[in-house]
Amino acid sequence: MLAVDVAAERLGLAAGLALAQARAMHPTLTAVPEDQEADARLLDAIADACQRYTPLVAVDPPDGILLDIGGCAHLFGGEEKLRDDLLARMTHLGLLARAAIATTIGAASAAARFGDATTTADAGRDGRERLAPLPLAALRLPDEIVAALARLGLKRIGDILDLPRSPLAARFGADLLRQIDRALGHEDEPLTPRLPVPPYVAEKSFHEPIAREEDVLACIVRLAARLETALTARGDGARRLELALFRTDGAVKRIAVGTSRPLRDPQAIRALFVERLAALGDEIDPGFGFDLARLSVLNAETCTDEQIGLGTREDPAGLDRLIDRLSARLGRRRVSRLVARDSHIPELAAAFVPAQAMTRAEFGWDAFRRFHAEAGLRQHPLRLLAKPEPIADVFALVPDGPPARFRWRRALHEVVHAEGPERIEGAWWSEEGGPARDYFHVEDKAGLRFWLFRAGLYRDTTLSPPRWFMHGLYA
Amino acid sequence: MATAPLRSSPAEEVTARIEQLRRQLGALEALGGHTGECGALLALGNPVIDGALGGGLGSSALHEIAAAREAEVAAASGFALALAARMTSGRERAVLLPASGRNVIWIAEDLSLIENGALYGPALDGIGIAPERLITVAVARMRDVLWAMEEALRCRAVGMVVGEMRPGGIDQVATRRLALAAAAGNAIGFILYTAPDDAPSAAVTRWIIGTASSLNAERGDGIGPPRLLARLARNRRGPLGTWIVEWNSVEQRFELATHSEPVAGAAFDRPHRTAVA
Numbered sequence: 001m002l003a004v005d006v007a008a009e010r011l012g013l014a015a016g017l018a019l020a021q022a023r024a025m026h027p028t029l030t031a032v033p034e035d036q037e038a039d040a041r042l043l044d045a046i047a048d049a050c051q052r053y054t055p056l057v058a059v060d061p062p063d064g065i066l067l068d069i070g071g072c073a074h075l076f077g078g079e080e081k082l083r084d085d086l087l088a089r090m091t092h093l094g095l096l097a098r099a100a101i102a103t104t105i106g107a108a109s110a111a112a113r114f115g116d117a118t119t120t121a122d123a124g125r126d127g128r129e130r131l132a133p134l135p136l137a138a139l140r141l142p143d144e145i146v147a148a149l150a151r152l153g154l155k156r157i158g159d160i161l162d163l164p165r166s167p168l169a170a171r172f173g174a175d176l177l178r179q180i181d182r183a184l185g186h187e188d189e190p191l192t193p194r195l196p197v198p199p200y201v202a203e204k205s206f207h208e209p210i211a212r213e214e215d216v217l218a219c220i221v222r223l224a225a226r227l228e229t230a231l232t233a234r235g236d237g238a239r240r241l242e243l244a245l246f247r248t249d250g251a252v253k254r255i256a257v258g259t260s261r262p263l264r265d266p267q268a269i270r271a272l273f274v275e276r277l278a279a280l281g282d283e284i285d286p287g288f289g290f291d292l293a294r295l296s297v298l299n300a301e302t303c304t305d306e307q308i309g310l311g312t313r314e315d316p317a318g319l320d321r322l323i324d325r326l327s328a329r330l331g332r333r334r335v336s337r338l339v340a341r342d343s344h345i346p347e348l349a350a351a352f353v354p355a356q357a358m359t360r361a362e363f364g365w366d367a368f369r370r371f372h373a374e375a376g377l378r379q380h381p382l383r384l385l386a387k388p389e390p391i392a393d394v395f396a397l398v399p400d401g402p403p404a405r406f407r408w409r410r411a412l413h414e415v416v417h418a419e420g421p422e423r424i425e426g427a428w429w430s431e432e433g434g435p436a437r438d439y440f441h442v443e444d445k446a447g448l449r450f451w452l453f454r455a456g457l458y459r460d461t462t463l464s465p466p467r468w469f470m471h472g473l474y475a
Numbered sequence: 476m477a478t479a480p481l482r483s484s485p486a487e488e489v490t491a492r493i494e495q496l497r498r499q500l501g502a503l504e505a506l507g508g509h510t511g512e513c514g515a516l517l518a519l520g521n522p523v524i525d526g527a528l529g530g531g532l533g534s535s536a537l538h539e540i541a542a543a544r545e546a547e548v549a550a551a552s553g554f555a556l557a558l559a560a561r562m563t564s565g566r567e568r569a570v571l572l573p574a575s576g577r578n579v580i581w582i583a584e585d586l587s588l589i590e591n592g593a594l595y596g597p598a599l600d601g602i603g604i605a606p607e608r609l610i611t612v613a614v615a616r617m618r619d620v621l622w623a624m625e626e627a628l629r630c631r632a633v634g635m636v637v638g639e640m641r642p643g644g645i646d647q648v649a650t651r652r653l654a655l656a657a658a659a660g661n662a663i664g665f666i667l668y669t670a671p672d673d674a675p676s677a678a679v680t681r682w683i684i685g686t687a688s689s690l691n692a693e694r695g696d697g698i699g700p701p702r703l704l705a706r707l708a709r710n711r712r713g714p715l716g717t718w719i720v721e722w723n724s725v726e727q728r729f730e731l732a733t734h735s736e737p738v739a740g741a742a743f744d745r746p747h748r749t750a751v752a
Binding site: 346381443475 | 546547548549550552553554556557578580588589591592593594595596597598599600601602605606607609610611612613614619622623626627630631632633685686687688689698701702703704722
């Protein structure tokens with residue numbers, strides 16, 4: 001048995017007991033198989049909910065959560081109030097939780113797990129006094145060391161605090177001393193937040209939970225206006241924003257939007273969230289309402305103020321705003337710009353890149369044009385199929401020549417004109433592109449123009465004849 | 476009575492009345508979003524076709540281009556891109572757009588992109604439209620094509636919007652909305668159907684584009700520039716017609732294919748217009 005609940009504890013059961021033994025004592029016992037992933041998920045969800053108190057939240061597996069409340073406890077009426085609020089929420093969620101506040105991670109963890117949780121709120125007291133009566137296991141030590149110390153009669157932290165350090169280190173390793181130092185604050189222990197701390201944050205809590213979309217949007221405008229002041233002061237603009245909505249039952253909904261140029265305007269930020277909320281639809285389930293909303297700037301960039309021309313209707317930011325709106329509603333990857341890539345393999349020569357990710361003048365078409373003009377390349381097809389499609393019943397007059405007839409998507413095409421071949425081979429250093437391809441530009445009787453290729457050359461394939469593929473369509 | 480105005484002759488009265496009715500009608504049409512005038516005109520660069528269009532395509536209006544068959548979507552996209560090339564290159568003097576307003580937004584359903592392939596950058600240059608000017612939007616549903624089209628048409632920085640979709644499933648209210656958006660945003664909108672559609676629509680013109688054989692005795696062997704069979708199937712402002720056109724990417728204009736097989740003559744449904752065909 002790995003863990004027992006309160007009722008089982010009252011019956012005298014404890015973790016570590018064999019299940020068969022426990023069943024023998026209490027046949028009506030309910031046992032649930034361990035699910036570490038589900039445990040981790042729950043812990044993560046709780047940590048998410050704790051994000052309402054401070055952005056610096058870390059998970060302390062398997063069952064702990066660490067909060068750095070330095071500088072933000074006063075927002076909740078003091079450290080004790082914060083702790084009481086946190087515990088009340090946990091109880092509300094049906095969780096049994098203990099919390100302690102201390103100056104170091106080690107001390108807090110020891111007090112929460114082994115101390116008397118009701119009297120551990122006093123963070124100002126000397127760490128030694130508080131730690132001394134606690135068992136050694138509270139120092140987050142490996143079990144072997146705790147057992148070895150116990151054999152020597154050292155059971156409480158107070159027993160080893162005043163022992164000479166060097167023999168301790170020699171006997172039990174530097175780990176023991178480090179944990180003591182960390183708990184006492186002699187050595188710094190950094191808290192690694194589970195989420196990066198955003199550079200700009202604005203939040204608002206509600207006495208009465210909000211659930212309507214209009215209320216959320218109005219709140220976004222208010223928060224964005226506060227962010228605008230902070231952003232302007234530092235000359236920044238937001239490139240990526242996240243709205244975190246804390247539901248009363250502990251769930252946290254996060255909605256992120258991106259922008260294609262640094263943004264400060266609250267109304268523009270609101271417009272992006274309008275699209276995002278519309279796209280999400282019912283996914284944002286307000287339940288019994290949200291009681292805290294936080295708008296954070298995940299990525300900020302220097303924002304240069306632009307002068308708007310007098311009397312012209314030109315709006316240089318107009319296109320970016322459109323791209324942002326479309327990206328927010330449809331998804332970032334769906335709004336793209338065409339970029340030329342340095343490759344002669346047709347499907348790799350051009351790529352669709354999210355328009356939001358593009359900044360000015362890096363599309364690569366100038367280089368492509370120069371190369372195209374110098375090399376005197378043939379006309380390319382207007383539309384390229386996502387994947388070359390095999391064509392059947394190919395009949396070519398000469399083995400290496402263009403097809404005279406072929407079947408594609410069940411229709412038979414009689415070739416009237418053909419140009420080619422244009423041979424394209426992968427680079428010698430890579431397998432990219434597969435076997436050599438001979439491309440032909442053909443026109444059928446109806447005037448349809450295709451770009452098709454034969455994969456592999458006759459001289460290379462002695463056993464099976466090369467296969468034909470349709471790759472593109474001309475206007 | 477001396478104070479009463481002189482009564483005009485009955486003929487003059489009728490003329491005045493007709494004139495007044497015309498003005499009322501004009502005002503009503505302006506409200507409805509499709510006036511006789513659709514902003515500046517985007518000419519195709521061919522006097523015959525432009526004559527039928529009354530100078531060119533209205534550049535703040537909605538138009539429809541349908542592929543004659545599913546297999547001819549590439550031809551229809553070529554037609555739309557050729558028009559985009561005319562608009563963005565600045566050769567078209569009638570359409571005076573600021574440089575920032577010459578962007579082209581191409582919106583397509585995923586299904587159509589799988590079936591007909593995505594636009595291929597290296598070819599755009601050949602037609603004459605700079606790939607830098609193009610922004611492509613891939614959407615999952617037809618509703619999103621329409622939504623994105625309306626958004627893009629209303630944007631002042633966009634000169635042309637093409638929405639590629641299957642026919643059917645779009646009603647007159649939707650096309651009316653798009654037409655109004657085009658007028659409001661001063662952008663030219665094209666609905667690119669992957670097959671012909673007969674549904675009523677608020678579009679000013681409807682084109683049905685197919686391929687034509689590029690067989691050319693003068694040129695000898697080889698495949699020439701794209702040659703299209705363009706049928707003007709609806710035209711609010713003038714006669715209809717069918718032409719075999721060839722895109723001249725150097726001069727960026729459509730040319731009538733000279734040595735082509737004969738085509739059916741233009742159908743003149745607006746006798747009060749001078750038809751040039």
